[in-house]
Amino acid sequence: MTIDQLIPLTDGLSFTACAQTLALDRARITKVSDRAIDLSFRVAGTDYAPRVRLTRQWLAASSFEELVSVVRRVARSAVRC
Numbered sequence: 001m002t003i004d005q006l007i008p009l010t011d012g013l014s015f016t017a018c019a020q021t022l023a024l025d026r027a028r029i030t031k032v033s034d035r036a037i038d039l040s041f042r043v044a045g046t047d048y049a050p051r052v053r054l055t056r057q058w059l060a061a062s063s064f065e066e067l068v069s070v071v072r073r074v075a076r077s078a079v080r081c
Helices: 003-010 056-061 064-078
Strands: 014-017 020-031 036-043 051-055
Touching: 003 020, 003 036, 003 056, 003 064, 014 064, 020 064, 036 056, 036 064, 051 056, 051 064
Parallel strands: none
Antiparallel strands: 014 020, 020 036, 036 051
């Protein structure tokens, strides 16, 4: 997976939390260092803006499914029921 593939992946990605289906919106990638990036996004229709730090090495080795799983888990943990 590459950094260029992250934005289209997260914009519009749906997940379930608190018995609702929610979607992610406005993803942003910030370079933290030569080895890591921050991926932040908003949960559409809410004030929640989760963020996750990913190493470039993990990103390069991960599959699409692994990244989707991580992003959904981070988004679910940010939403308070």
